[in-house]
Amino acid sequence: MWIFGVIFALIGVGLLFASRAQARRHQTLATTEASSVADLRELSASVASELGPGYFNEVTEISGAARADEALVAPLSQQKCVHYHVRVVHEYEEKDATGDEVKMKSGSDTVTDERRGDVCDVDDGSASVRVALSDATLTLEKSHSSFVPGHPAEGVLRAGMFEAPIGRQAAGRKTRGFRLSEEIIPWGASLYVRGVATDSSGRLTMTKPDDGVFTVSVKSRAATVDAAAKSARGLKVAGLVMLAIGCALFAVGLFAG
Numbered sequence: 001m002w003i004f005g006v007i008f009a010l011i012g013v014g015l016l017f018a019s020r021a022q023a024r025r026h027q028t029l030a031t032t033e034a035s036s037v038a039d040l041r042e043l044s045a046s047v048a049s050e051l052g053p054g055y056f057n058e059v060t061e062i063s064g065a066a067r068a069d070e071a072l073v074a075p076l077s078q079q080k081c082v083h084y085h086v087r088v089v090h091e092y093e094e095k096d097a098t099g100d101e102v103k104m105k106s107g108s109d110t111v112t113d114e115r116r117g118d119v120c121d122v123d124d125g126s127a128s129v130r131v132a133l134s135d136a137t138l139t140l141e142k143s144h145s146s147f148v149p150g151h152p153a154e155g156v157l158r159a160g161m162f163e164a165p166i167g168r169q170a171a172g173r174k175t176r177g178f179r180l181s182e183e184i185i186p187w188g189a190s191l192y193v194r195g196v197a198t199d200s201s202g203r204l205t206m207t208k209p210d211d212g213v214f215t216v217s218v219k220s221r222a223a224t225v226d227a228a229a230k231s232a233r234g235l236k237v238a239g240l241v242m243l244a245i246g247c248a249l250f251a252v253g254l255f256a257g
Helices: 002-031 037-051 221-256
Strands: 057-067 080-098 101-116 119-123 130-131 137-139 141-149 156-159 161-163 171-185 190-198 205-209 213-215
Touching: 037 057, 037 130, 057 101, 057 130, 101 137, 101 171, 119 190, 119 221, 190 221, 213 221
Parallel strands: 130 205, 137 213
Antiparallel strands: 057 119, 057 190, 080 101, 080 171, 119 130, 141 171, 156 161, 190 205, 190 213
């Protein structure tokens, strides 16, 4: 039994480390000062006039409406957006032969995990700035969720504008169906962005800072900061509980041995 105690304790320690990391993220988000895009552009131009382009770096946060050079259409919801993430999970049952007994066990695998929209612009009413979405931790809006039962005979899954080759059903497996999900940044959605504004690429862009906290969210600043705080507290409580269980199991195992 003591080995289970060690496993639980290690999991608890891991959760406590994750809690500390999330607490640091919360503190970073909560203490970042906001800027207007117009002010960032003015500061960038001032630094460029003195030192030349490419030297401006300002860790800050902005809020504004999402735009892009070209709008995307999300394949499942068919909504106009600047970024989408589509995921398709194949759910199935297969035979599991253990000794003389044959059982059916459930399983799943991801057949599609597609993102489009690496960059967008955020307009806060004073000006707009490019945002490098591919480098950010994204909080998106759920736009579609569905379940398609069975396995298409032709080996191609179709839903709205979306289609994905899935092949034929594998021998020994029975497909339950396919779970489809989609998340987006809608065109014109209000975005909260925390990162570093830099002109190192030749264009003023919000990207990942040295502290690693680069967040783009469809939720407000207040909601984003609050979510980080709740996550830190939840991980800490879970870590302490797992650690306590682990210590108890370890002690019982030693005495029982």
